[in-house]
Amino acid sequence: MKELKIYARAGQGAITSAAILGQALFLEGKYAYGFPNFGAARMGAPMNAFLRFDDKPVRSRSQIYHPDYILIIDPSLIKSLDCFAGFKEGGTAIINVKQGSEIPTLNKQKVITISAEEIALQTIGKPFANTPLLGAFARVSGEVRLESLLQAITMHFSGKRKEALDKNLEAVRKGYEAV
Amino acid sequence: MNLFDSKFSTACPGCGQEIAASIVVNTAGENVIITNATGCLEVFSSKFPDSAWKVPWIHSLFENAAAVASGVEAALKHLGKLENIRVIAQAGDGGTADIGLQALSGMLERGHDILFCCYDNEAYENTGIQRSGLTPLDANTTTSPPGKKSTGNIRPKKTMLEICAAHKIPYVASASVGFIPDLKEKIKKALTIRGPKYLQIHCPCPLGWGYAPELTLKVGKLAVETGLYPLIEFEYDKLTSVMKIPEPKPVEEYLKLQKRFKHLLNNKQELQKIEQIAKTNIKNFGLT
Amino acid sequence: MKRFLEGSRAVAEAIKLCKPGVISAYPITPQTHIVQNLAQFVADGELNSQFVNVESEHSAASVVLGAIATGVRAFTATSSQGLLLMGEVIYNIAGMRLPLVLTCANRAVSAPINIWNDHQDSLAMRDTGWIQFYAENNQEALDLHIQAYKLAENKEIMLPVMVCIDGYILTHGHEPVDIPEQEKVDQFLPPYSTSYKLDPSHPITMGYLADPTCYMETRVDIQNALDRALKLIPQIAKDFKHTFGRDTGGLVETYRLEDAQYALIAQGSLAGTIKQVVDDLREKGKKVGALRVITYRPFPKEAIYQALKDVPNIGVVEKAISLGAYGPLFTEIKGIFQNRPENPKINGFVAGLGGRDISQETIIEVFTKLEGAQKDLEFIDIKKELLNGFIRF
Structure with missing residues (x-):
């Protein structure tokens, strides 16, 4: 079983990211349980989303304390929160960085940075850093195929404008290529 | 067929509410479903295994007659039967103006095709004549109770007609068992109108008000004739019709018949206040 | 069709498949996503239902009461304070023998106000005559609603069913869910049909006044119906498996109890975490197991007894407390072993109130406590520093 923890602010798409990633893994025949760190509905408040995935059904309902993967959508949280508490040895963190972002150095885990917000602005036209981060996760972790991710995004945007879908697909691809 | 079989009713002699409820159901006819709030009417008409009701009738709780009726109406709409079946919700003054007010307001605001009948006997008679918002x-x-420091109920009646009319519903009216033809006309009229309707019927209560049972109709008439219980109609928040009382009777004629006002008869100051209520009604609604 | 869905969406899909003619609800977190989804289905014409937006939960329950009394299948959902506000109508619906299905998205009760998960809300309704199911995961949340209508509307039962799903953990958690085909649901669950309804062509009186000469029998009759439900629930689960090919529902679920020396009992999603820990401990050679109470009302005493009679050390972990006494489930589990030859040690644990996370480490610790002294009530993961002095919120 692998566990992923996403750091973001409410409104930055953490729950959607966990759901899309879970959908992509599910398309590959894996089991997943994606859930928010419940509550804090106020836009802008720091929050987490989690994803637990495995080849067999996922049953544990507790929060994630020892993630294999950490995605940080909002880098400003690194200063105020201990984002790497409980981080598993050998784990991988993927961090959206902007100019001037402080990049932490970890001894026992890998840190990958990506200008996800910049990619999002170029592709989607909005600062949805979570979308390119998903592409980066697919590339870096090897846990999920890019095609599955694109399919999950397509499902998520079903019924919405094709233009919006295409932009998001592009954002995921660009994120994948950027790392 | 009488749709309210008084053989199975245990109402007090002279009960104004029984008269009114019987008129409502018989005027509405067979194709009706009635929801009934807890109260005198429910208790005296539905003691297991006897029921006075020859139409489909349901009692659930004290405050939810309007909400249960909303569910009945929604179900009929779903079944495509609302064209042919009228829904009536009925409650006493407590079940309407106090504990039932929220559910009633919701029913009116949502536009359900329901006639809500308030049998206004001006107190919680069923539990032993306690004060309500319509006392x-x-x-x-x-x-x-009156006492050294009290002259009885400290507030005038809640203005339920205006409150309901303010929901801008198609029909709001008051009626009285003292004027049965008028009551029947209003029930008929209400049931021809689609959407939410509110009919408040003054129902004298011999037990609670303290008068002889045979005086029910007379007491009801006097309440109207003094200007204390104006019979009026609103359509979409506009006053459209009133029952005229060209020569209003003195309020004492109404009050002196009832024990509940006996303590006032030598209290000029309080009598003046009640006189003023009648005058205000006469002026505001153009009753003369 | 398998999809990766939020629990609320899974429940809404189940309700859509069951085709209620009237839906009424009032917003409360964490229940809202369920009825939002249903409102959208109705708006999109995917569900032919009257969606009645009401001014309170009391009216929501009353509207669906009126709808079922008119012979139309109905649905509502709520949580916490909403369920408590419905409380009066909850009793009324069971007393009138109306087969409503209600989702309780389980949430703590106020004060202090707290929107997170525990079971205090639905357990407050345990004595109302309602059948209560507790779902472990989103698939079961979906499946149990379909079974709930089948059970509630059975002529031998005619009682309402509350399907309890953990707020946030399931309502806002995403999982793979298999959505059954409409044809199969139609085959499993025929349209609601009853002669006990408000219909001018056959007028009946509902909601009589029952005096001391007949009230008590109404309660005996509900008790008897609930006894029949104990037999019917496993049968419906079996039929469900036959139609949909899935093991869901029933009275209890046993997990690795054969030869177990230590067992934990739980309800709802917590059982998933416990099963995971059971597997982990079994790998280390510990003889542990679990029992999940799916049907809490009627209380499946015989099924629980049969499942646990050979286990010497039992712990009940529950997200509720009968303040001033014990955990409600603990008390009832103790009762099962009265006058029985077995005399297991039974420990009571209360955990996860107001959404406090119950981690796998916590469950391991609870299993360890089963090796220690018997305690009727032990609060788990308590912050002692908050208990200095008198807490006022």
Whole structure:
């Protein structure tokens, strides 16, 4: 079983990211349980989303304390929160960085940075850093195929404008290529 | 067929509410479903295994007659049967103006095709004559007794007609068992109108008000004729019709018949206040 | 069709498949996503239902009461304070023998106000005559609603069913869910049909006044119906498996109890975490197991007894407390072993109130406590520093 923890602010798409990633893994025949760190509905408040995935059904309902993967959508949280508490040895963190972002150095885990917000602005036209981060996760972790991710995004945007879908697909691809 | 079989009713002799409820159901006819709030009417008409009701009738709780009726109406709409079946919700004054007000407001606001009948006997008679929001000023009830420091109920009646009319519903009216032809006309009229309707019927209560059972119709008539219980109609928040009382009778004629006002008869100051209520009604609604 | 869905969406899909003619609800977190989804289905014409937006939960329950009394299948959902506000109508619906299905998205009760998960809300309704199911995961949340209508509307039962799903953990958690085909649901669950309804062509009186000469029998009759439900629930689960090919529902679920020396009992999603820990401990050679109470009302005493009679050390972990006494489930589990030859040690644990996370480490610790002294009530993961002095919120 692998566990992923996403750091973001409410409104930055953490729950959607966990759901899309879970959908992509599910398309590959894996089991997943994606859930928010419940509550804090106020836009802008720091929050987490989690994803637990495995080849067999996922049953544990507790929060994630020892993630294999950490995605940080909002880098400003690194200063105020201990984002790497409980981080598993050998784990991988993927961090959206902007100019001037402080990049932490970890001894026992890998840190990958990506200008996800910049990619999002170029592709989607909005600062949805979570979308390119998903592409980066697919590339870096090897846990999920890019095609599955694109399919999950397509499902998520079903019924919405094709233009919006295409932009998001592009954002995921660009994120994948950027790392 | 009488749709309210009084053989299975245990109402007090002279009960104004029984008269009114019987008129409502018989005027509405067979194709009706009635939801009934807890109260006198429910208790005296549905003691297992006897029921006075020859139409489909349901009692659930005290405050939810309007909400249960909303569910009945929604179900009929779903079944495509709302064209042919009328839904009536009915409650006493407490079940309407106090504990039932929220559910009633919701029903009116949502636009359900329901006639809500309030049988206004001006107190919680079923539980032993306690004061309600529709108890008139100075009335003696078991929870608004007169005493050294009190002249009875401290507030005038809640303005339920205006409250309902303010929901801008198609029809709001008051009626009285003292004027049965008028009551029947209003029930008929209400049931021809689609959407939410509110009909408040003044129902004298011999037990609670303290008068002889045979005086029910007379007491009801006098309440109207003095201007204390104006019979009026609103359509979409506009006053459209009133029953004229060209020569209003003195309020004492109404009050002196009832024990609940007995303590007032030598109290000029309070009598003046009640007189003023009648005058205000006469002026505001153009009753003369 | 398998999809990766939020629990609320899974429940809404189940309700859509069951085709209620009237839906009424009032917003409360964490229940809202369920009825939002249903409102959208109705708006999109995917569900032919009257969606009645009401001014309170009391009216929501009353509207669906009126709808079923008119012979139309109905649905509502709520949580916490909403369920408590419905409380009066909850009793009324069971007393009138109306087969409503209600989702309780389980949430703590106020004060202090707290929107997170525990079971205090639905357990407050345990004595109302309602059948209560507790779902472990989103698939079961979906499946149990379909079974709930089948059970509630059975002529031998005619009682309402509350399907309890953990707020946030399931309502806002995403999982793979298999959505059954409409044809199969139609085959499993025929349209609601009853002669006990408000219909001018056959007028009946509902909601009589029952005096001391007949009230008590109404309660005996509900008790008897609930006894029949104990037999019917496993049968419906079996039929469900036959139609949909899935093991869901029933009275209890046993997990690795054969030869177990230590067992934990739980309800709802917590059982998933416990099963995971059971597997982990079994790998280390510990003889542990679990029992999940799916049907809490009627209380499946015989099924629980049969499942646990050979286990010497039992712990009940529950997200509720009968303040001033014990955990409600603990008390009832103790009762099962009265006058029985077995005399297991039974420990009571209360955990996860107001959404406090119950981690796998916590469950391991609870299993360890089963090796220690018997305690009727032990609060788990308590912050002692908050208990200095008198807490006022």
